[in-house]
Amino acid sequence: ALNTQPEVGLARLLGAVVRETLMQGGAACLPRFPHAGLSAAFVDPALARLRALGAELRTGCRVAGLAIEDGRVVSLRLPDAPLRLGPGESVVLAVPPWVAGDMLPGLSVPDAxxxxxxxxxxxxxxxxxxxxxxxxxxxxxxxxxxxxxxxxxxxxxxxxxxxxxxxxxxxxxxxxxxxxxxxxxxxxxxxxxxxxxxxxxxAATAEQERRRPGPRVGLANLALAGDWTATGLPATIEGAIRSGRRAAQTILSS
Missing domain, CATH: 3.90.660.20 (Protoporphyrinogen oxidase, mitochondrial; domain 2)
Structure with missing residues (x-):
């Protein structure tokens, strides 16, 4: 669960996994695995759902940075032209920790x-x-x-x-x-x-756990998501899903 050598792995994170699986009984311990890969199990259904809701999906379009004014994200830097945000629009930043650290200078992120x-x-x-x-x-x-x-x-x-x-x-x-x-x-x-x-x-160590940020980063219309954020779980699919829900709740409550 930790993807870290046991000699240095953080027991608290392993304990969270044990509490949410073994200590919940058999129904919480049923193993699930994809028959045809993770894309068919998670990515394709998510994309289909987003399209059904009218979302615009851009693949191969790297976000190079964020433009911030008065404590809000006002535009995304894209390869062709900036994408400006409307007054009521928000950003869920779901990128690897090293990318988030570059986009948000001063943000504490895992670095091992x-x-x-x-x-x-x-x-x-x-x-x-x-x-x-x-x-x-x-x-x-x-x-x-x-x-x-x-x-x-x-x-x-x-x-x-x-x-x-x-x-x-x-x-x-x-x-x-x-x-x-x-x-x-x-x-x-x-x-x-x-x-x-x-x-x-x-690396699921005590030092790296302290570097995991929550969804709020001090910008009114931005929330972080990712299995590397402070979910209480190690870097797992379950942690990624939890982070996404918390990011959505953060945006909706702001």
Whole structure:
């Protein structure tokens, strides 16, 4: 849950996860996983909902900065021309912490991060029904079975920063075979791809926790959102959703 080595991870954040799952009973501990990826599970439905509500969506359009006057955001700096805000319009700034720090000088944001490594193995046939399994005692921590491929996740992966991709794949595949009890004809490693997210989450330490801001940043029409803000949870999808709700409440109550 913390994506941080246990020796330095903040117990309070782990405790929040335990209180909201294990201590709530079985109904709160049902694992959920996407069959076809996170985009199909979260992004596509969200975009469809926004379009249905009449929202204008601009992709590939980086916001380079904010223009601020009299304690309010008055425009967004876009590549082609500034986008001016009307008197009743507000901004939910949902960007990575290092981007938020550049846009809002003086804002305290997490500045230490942990990586996540994902390795995808392509298979000619599914090795079994869709699902996932957790592993201990090896390099791989989670194995996800999907249609046509198997994916593995390795958390707190800064320690593997210098490990070559082919070495990572060769290390993971025997663990995958053992975990899924794959037949002998799959002894040879199938086609693979290693994806490293170098700044996947903030490091869930006491020092970084103190750097997490709340949704309010002293601007009347702006609220922060992101799993790195002060949600009471580590950097998780649940924390991101909570931050979005708090940002919306902040805007609506201002």
């Amino acid at each position: 991060f942990e990586a996540i490594v994902n390795i995808h193995f392509r298979l000619a046939a599914p090795p079994g029904p869709a699902g996932f399994v957790g592993l201990i005692g090896g390099t791989v921590e989670w194995v996800f079975v999907k249609e046509g491929h198997v994916s593995v996740t390795i958390s707190a992966a800064n320690r593997l920063a210098d490990r070559p991709a082919d070495v990572l794949a060769a290390t993971a595949w025997p663990e995958v075979r053992a975990a899924l009890d794959l037949p002998a004809d799959l002894a040879e490693m199938p086609p693979w791809r290693v994806v490293r997210e170098k700044r996947a989450t903030f």
